[in-house]
Amino acid sequence: MFGRGSQQMSAVKPERIPGQIVLEAKGLTIRFGSLTANDQVDLKVIAGQVHAVLGENGAGKSTLMKMLYGVYVPDEGTLSMDGKPVVLHPPAQARLHGIRMVFQDFRLVPALTVLDNIALAVATKGTRYSPKSMREEIAKVATRYRIDVNPDAYIWQLDLGQRQRVEILKALLSPDTRIVIFDEPTSVLTPHEVEAFLDMIQVLKKDGYGVLLITHKITEVMAVADCVTVLRQGKVTFSATKSEGFTESHLVETMMGAKPMPSIKRKEEVHRECLLDVKGLTVSGDHGQIVLEDVSFSLHRGEIVGVAGISGNGQRELVETLFGLRHTLTGNINLDGKDITNERPGVLLDMGMAFVSEDPVKESVIPGFTILEHMILGGLPMTPKGFGVDWGSTLRQLEESEDVRRLKLADPSRSASELSGGNIQRMVLSRALLRNPRLLLVSYPSRGLDIGTTKAVQQILSALADQGSTILLISEDLSELFELSDRLVVLANRQLLGPYHPLETDMHTIGRVMLKGESA
């Protein structure tokens, strides 16, 4: 149905007349179960203009783009191109209408060359393609947009920035492309590459492409956008064109929303002993790119240090390195005066650390094991009984714990792989708390939890710190960070910024640092 035949039949006008409305979305709504991911979203894409879509993580930006690219079908609302209603699902249909998307995770075949990958995407007619003419076309487009990539290189040889350029070439080489959607394009780029990328966007504008730019970096929006839409919790909270005017501070405000200032109890300033000391830490991510560079900080006994930052700015790598799951490139980590750099997690657990991973569903659940069995994995000690484990005493310790009761942990005999995300979160939190850790590394503790349990978690963490434990708290929820933290640090641009004192700063300042770095 979507084969070559229909491609030839479809009457797509490939013209790109600047100023003309190419795509218009009205009242787009999509629900996943009880969650309304997008609620009555309106959006226009105009040829020769850049439309930036801003929003925090989970605001519904990606969902919106996936509807425009035909991955999801909206539950309500209309999509029209050139004034006529269209159906964009599935993506093949969206591509026929000239919509191309450059994904965050690239859709390339690593074992093939750049040329082959582009040919796969572009040369759809017939079974053969001419490498020579393809090469010429690549050269032509590459020169025009100053996209520097070797067509004979294999994808696996390229770094992320180069792979992104291949994706862009794929989009631009299709003759009928009219709209290019970029999904957080600069998150994988170095500052130098970002500059080149923004230059390229300007050329795209000049050539009459409609560009949709998903981002949470305000500086980029200010540099290239003609029009901006801000999403928060699935709704459009702000929309303006350049002529109507928008300012940086206003954008930050609409993105973050007017969250109520939490009540912060001022803790007496006491001199606290240093527990964890990190010096000059440099860590690379899964793709070998540097995510943290020369980071230094220290954690004191009995304090909660909150880590703010747009996710993907090294939070994961930071805690994994502290817990010995990831090796450092340079730097030293000292716990209580002892060098624990690159020490094994088993040893660190014995030294009193506990760890709650940012993705427990994927990284903490053993299929087929019960909740009780999970408790002795990085939680309660494995009490020997003969050759086996004393499950009776494990169960007693679990049942005696006040924290576990407050977290409403599910029946310990239930298989963990059948649990919902929220119940798995309760399980990993209970496990870490049962350990009564000296140092707790916890990521997104209230993820997937209802309001009541979230409150309970926050009270338990507070109490734990009052008893002298140290907590490194990673969260996306600024109000949670402000409420719990004694000090705040921000991860942005490979740096750890701060510390800031929650009483001496406010959410908008922190939000600005998260988005733009210290220069804000």
Place this chain on the structure above:
Amino acid sequence: MKALALQLRHPRPGLQWAATILGPLLAFALFLLISGANPIELYGMMIESVFGDWYGIGEVIIKSTPFILTALAAALPAKAGMINVGGEGQLALGALVATWSAVYLLSDMPGALGLPLMALFGALGGAVWAGIAGLLKTKGNMNETITTLLMNYIAFFTIGFFCQGILKDPASFNWPFSPPVAEQLRLPTFSVTSRAHIGIFIAVAVALLVWFVIYHTRLGFRIRTVGGNAEAARQAGINVKSIQLGVLIAAGAIAGLAGMIEISGIEERLRPTTGVNYGYLGFLASWMAWNHPLRLVVTALIIGTISVAGNSMEMNSGLPASSVQILMALVLFALLIMGRRKKA
């Protein structure tokens, strides 16, 4: 009509088992018919040859013994999330080292001391062979499925090399096999009417041991944790790599023991063909039993039975014994289909 459709989609467990057992036999009967044999008569003879007398049963036990051990060599790594296809090569190396030790070191020792030592050497041979794959995995990040498989070929030619060379029997008239192992280093038999030897007890004991370790010890808990989710195991402070290496070495030792039993119990000397395919058939038995260390004893016996029945089929019908492998494949498919239904 609707009830029938429903019944087909959600058959009762009893019916499922009947279909799993009878389906392959019916399909194989079709094959026999096409080849011009009388399936009913042939099935009768096959059953007769296997269960008709103690000799037949003894043959099944002899055949199944190495399958149980090589199946364990696949099942144990599977519990730690690894696929060991190398039972074949590990068995071969076990047989080689066991034979070498029997011929050069233990030939004058009394059996009570020599046999355990010979078993130890066999296990050592298999353990070293699997250990290489283990090191390649933990130090070199190489996939154990590939390395264990490839090392089977190296093992096969290594055995050939020794049988043709330094380990060749001077009195063999140039046939490629080793000198026989001394009489006291042969596994005792427990029946006068068959060749059945005590190897089966060793195999079942090892199966029980593996089962106990996996399901009832702290080590087994750690192994299953690694197999269930290696990242979670790492975060729980388990040294994933040393578990993986240890488990592969243990699996190799078990397969190596199978090689020793083959030499000591049946073959009495090493030949290039010693234990050929036993590793793969054991792998099959393990997967048919969903890698359960006790259930695989049953599936190994099934495969052993089919193998022995195959020999009688050759004698009675003129079809090659290998055609029984078609039946084996059909049984495997039936079991796999059933397993999939259970999961769905």
